[in-house]
Amino acid sequence: MAMTEGTGPAAPVMGKGSMTVRVVERPKRTFATQIFLIEVWKGLGVTFRHLFVNLARHALRALGITGQPGAVTIQYPEDPAVLGKRARTRHRLLKREDGAPRCTACLLCETICPAKCIRITAENAPDAMVEKRAKTFDIDLGMCIFCGYCAEACPVDAIHMDANEVEISSYSRKDMIWNMAELLGDAPKVPGGTA
Amino acid sequence: MTGVDLLWTAVKVVAAIVLFGLNIAGLLGWVERKQSAVMQDRIGANRADIFGITILGLFHPIADALKMLTKEDFVPKGVHKPLHGLAPIISLGAGMFCLAALPYGGAVTFAGRVWDLQPIASSMGVPLVLAALAFGVHGIVMAGFASGSNYGLLGGLRGAAQMIAYEVCLASALAGALFLYGTLDLQQAVLWQAHHVWGVLVQPLAFILFLTAGAAITKRTPFDLPEGESEIIGYHVEYSGMKFGMFLMTDFFESIVVCGLITALFLGGWAIPGVDLLAMGAAGGATALIAAVLMLASFTVKVLLLLFLLMQIRWTLPRFRFDQLLDLGWKNLLPLTLVNFLVTVWGVYLWR
Numbered sequence: 001m002a003m004t005e006g007t008g009p010a011a012p013v014m015g016k017g018s019m020t021v022r023v024v025e026r027p028k029r030t031f032a033t034q035i036f037l038i039e040v041w042k043g044l045g046v047t048f049r050h051l052f053v054n055l056a057r058h059a060l061r062a063l064g065i066t067g068q069p070g071a072v073t074i075q076y077p078e079d080p081a082v083l084g085k086r087a088r089t090r091h092r093l094l095k096r097e098d099g100a101p102r103c104t105a106c107l108l109c110e111t112i113c114p115a116k117c118i119r120i121t122a123e124n125a126p127d128a129m130v131e132k133r134a135k136t137f138d139i140d141l142g143m144c145i146f147c148g149y150c151a152e153a154c155p156v157d158a159i160h161m162d163a164n165e166v167e168i169s170s171y172s173r174k175d176m177i178w179n180m181a182e183l184l185g186d187a188p189k190v191p192g193g194t195a
Numbered sequence: 196m197t198g199v200d201l202l203w204t205a206v207k208v209v210a211a212i213v214l215f216g217l218n219i220a221g222l223l224g225w226v227e228r229k230q231s232a233v234m235q236d237r238i239g240a241n242r243a244d245i246f247g248i249t250i251l252g253l254f255h256p257i258a259d260a261l262k263m264l265t266k267e268d269f270v271p272k273g274v275h276k277p278l279h280g281l282a283p284i285i286s287l288g289a290g291m292f293c294l295a296a297l298p299y300g301g302a303v304t305f306a307g308r309v310w311d312l313q314p315i316a317s318s319m320g321v322p323l324v325l326a327a328l329a330f331g332v333h334g335i336v337m338a339g340f341a342s343g344s345n346y347g348l349l350g351g352l353r354g355a356a357q358m359i360a361y362e363v364c365l366a367s368a369l370a371g372a373l374f375l376y377g378t379l380d381l382q383q384a385v386l387w388q389a390h391h392v393w394g395v396l397v398q399p400l401a402f403i404l405f406l407t408a409g410a411a412i413t414k415r416t417p418f419d420l421p422e423g424e425s426e427i428i429g430y431h432v433e434y435s436g437m438k439f440g441m442f443l444m445t446d447f448f449e450s451i452v453v454c455g456l457i458t459a460l461f462l463g464g465w466a467i468p469g470v471d472l473l474a475m476g477a478a479g480g481a482t483a484l485i486a487a488v489l490m491l492a493s494f495t496v497k498v499l500l501l502l503f504l505l506m507q508i509r510w511t512l513p514r515f516r517f518d519q520l521l522d523l524g525w526k527n528l529l530p531l532t533l534v535n536f537l538v539t540v541w542g543v544y545l546w547r
Contacts (some may be wrong), residue, residue: 071232
């Protein structure tokens, strides 16, 4: 649809009388609100309702009768953390169908990384079509800012940030560095292990 | 006064402060956390455990007390040391004294002797408690002044202005009720209500005014301007460790005292409608013991229900601005209390 300049709703003519003003009525201070008591009891009604409804829900749950939870709290270490569908979590390196890592050591992720937490060394790949592959691929998660640029930059879809793992803390800075085997899922992350 | 009388008085005073006051104050710390949590759709503190047992977080007050006791009692440079140390003691002591003057029960006859369940019986009970409550403001001003800090001093001054405004309302709200009861003795006021009707039915306006002013002098939200823990910082900004804990305890103690006063003066004290506890107490033997337990239980339940209501108000309303607070006290509550007094006097004059 062609739109003539200045007549469509997208570009209204600014001028006298064209601006609309919405008048917002301020709440009037009536005698009923001025004596506080009625308003206080209205507020108490809301909080009392929440209190007793939640108490009933807690009691029903404790008795084993399933119902709605009485609180929105997630008791984290006991209950699993609820992650968003698109949450950026720990990195994961992906493999091709034949089991070799997809990474071609093009260094795009290392280049774009604003935190400079990726360190890749390359070597010749036995597959002539690939030419290069990563010899080592270390990510220092202690420096990573979880921006997701590496996954975005990768031309061969070799790195994702969807391991859905957020418990990556450790007792030393060295242990925050994950190597290639660990990122591929070939070796478990061992505290104090090789980095 | 015989030796037994003295011993009995000492036992009653200690029981009122330790069994009644400290237990409920400790419980209030838990109620404060849990009640606010449940009404805000949260769970509340539930992690403190002894051998893995948590009982709904009931150990948190104990953990709090241990923390307060073991923390460093840091006294900053530039404070007035004697007053700095004295302030929390005065605050807490005033609250404790009030607890000892409340009528927890009437007289019961047991083992051939009349045992009065009120720790400190006085014909001037109401002025005594009000004076002791008002004395607590000295602790606040002292704390603010001795801290050598402008924040503390401003908090103390806010506290003084607020306490004076609401002490006046507190006392004059009672004037009508006391005129009706014809006594200044808390025990006699309870007896009048036991024989006639509860004070809240004949003095409803005074009840509301006293509840409001009472909430104000306990310095809790919506009247927590002297403390303003979260934003404006109050008189106890330079306190740490158990001295800070004593100021916190004072709040709880004053809440209990105000609720005890309301119970005694407006909700019939230890009296239960339809049950003649005095006659039961005079009967002696097991009946008298049952009467004593009923009196104590009735008084405690009424106080706990009032505390529950005050706690709910505390977690529902936002804080007043300071000019609104003083307006409410001087321009609204005080004239209303005086009108209430005049109407009561006129009504009693016409009735007789």
